[in-house]
Amino acid sequence: DGGITQSPKYLFRKEGQNVTLSCEQNLNHDAMYWYRQDPGQGLRLIYYSQIVNDFQKGDIAEGYSVSREKKESFPLTVTSAQKNPTAFYLCASSPAGEVNEQFFGPGTRLTVL
Amino acid sequence: GQNIDQPTEMTATEGAIVQINCTYQTSGFNGLFWYQQHAGEAPTFLSYNVLDGLEEKGRFSSFLSRSKGYSYLLLKELQMKDSASYLCAVMDSNYQLIWGAGTKLIIKP
Numbered sequence: 001d002g003g004i005t006q007s008p009k010y011l012f013r014k015e016g017q018n019v020t021l022s023c024e025q026n027l028n029h030d031a032m033y034w035y036r037q038d039p040g041q042g043l044r045l046i047y048y049s050q051i052v053n054d055f056q057k058g059d060i061a062e063g064y065s066v067s068r069e070k071k072e073s074f075p076l077t078v079t080s081a082q083k084n085p086t087a088f089y090l091c092a093s094s095p096a097g098e099v100n101e102q103f104f105g106p107g108t109r110l111t112v113l
Numbered sequence: 114g115q116n117i118d119q120p121t122e123m124t125a126t127e128g129a130i131v132q133i134n135c136t137y138q139t140s141g142f143n144g145l146f147w148y149q150q151h152a153g154e155a156p157t158f159l160s161y162n163v164l165d166g167l168e169e170k171g172r173f174s175s176f177l178s179r180s181k182g183y184s185y186l187l188l189k190e191l192q193m194k195d196s197a198s199y200l201c202a203v204m205d206s207n208y209q210l211i212w213g214a215g216t217k218l219i220i221k222p
Contacts, residue, residue: 042117042211043212102158102210104157106154
């Protein structure tokens with residue numbers, strides 16, 4: 001079955017610690033995205049990547065970092081510089097081309113204590 | 114600035130019809146998407162409109178008016194499993210998706 005996996009589903013960290021969220025896809029999609037979802041707000045784009053070894057900042061990249069060393073993987077690191085990291089994080093992917101639907105992973109709920 | 118507006122919450126009765134509206138102001142337009150999201154789960158794609166008019170897909174239909182910056186999602190023969198949030202998203206001139214905050218739909222028996 002093709003799809004996107006994110007792990008873990010729930011993650012707890014102490015304030016001041018960096019944490020890395022995993023995102024893997026076997027859909028052979030070129031583009032991958034990280035969004036943050038907070039109650040009462042639309043999804044906000046953190047980072048996106050349209051090709052291996054290249055990525056761009058989204059609207060709220062401060063305090064986050066990513067890498068795209070493989071087509072299948074797009075991990076997101078939430079650093080201690082992110083002032084309000086507690087949120088629901090969604091990873092998505094889409095085929096190459098400008099207009100395509102995005103397919104989402106199940107999400108990771110990060111709670112920073 | 115770019116803006117997508119949807120009602121925060123709607124309530125409907127099982128078996129009825131509901132229309133969820135979405136208005137938008139964006140830098141350019143390359144289509145409008147509707148997604149369904151059950152609580153704590155991933156959004157799933159419902160529809161895509163780029164031309165004016167109505168697109169029908171089973172119990173769900175989506176309408177677009179580009180001149181009015183307006184779309185709606187119409188759900189017919191509502192079922193309890195339709196209780197979810199419905200997200201409207203517009204692809205702007207940079208081919209980035211701008212998301213609304215979502216409409217939480219509550220279905221009552």
